[in-house]
Amino acid sequence: MAEKTRYSDEELQEFKELILGKLEKAKHDYDLLRAQLLNTEGNDIADTSPTFKVLEEGASVLGKEEAGRLAQRQAKFINSLQAALVRIENKTYGIDRVTGKLIPKERLRAVPHATLGIEQKLGNK
DSSP states (O other): OOOOOSOOHHHHHHHHHHHHHHHHHHHHHHHHHHHHHHOOOSSOOTTSOHHHHHHHHHHHHHHHHHHHHHHHHHHHHHHHHHHHHHHHHTTOTTBOTTTOSBOOHHHHHHSTTOOSOHHHHHHTO
C-alpha cells in the first residue's frame, strides 16, 4: 500500500473545526489583553502617597509590558492558526514543509498550526 500523501477531506474538516475553536478562544484572549493594555481607567493612584505612587506606576508599566508581549505572542498564534486554515483549503495541511511527509495526527491535535513533524522541530533547535 502506498504511503498516504495528504489527509482526507473528512480529516481536514476535523482539523478545521479544531482550529476554528482554538482561533475563537485565541481572539477572545487577545481582545482581553488589548483591553488590559488600553485601560486608562480603573484604580487610580492620585490620592496615595508619593512613594507608593512611584512603586505603583513602576508595577503598572511592567504589567503593561508583559501584557504587550503576551498580546504580540497571541497575535502571532492567531496568524499561525489562520495560515493553517489556508493550508486546509489548499489541501496541503499536515504536510511537513521539510520532508513532505504527513505530520502525525497526534502532533496536529496538540499543535494544530504545526508545519514540521516532531523530528524536524527537534532537529532544528
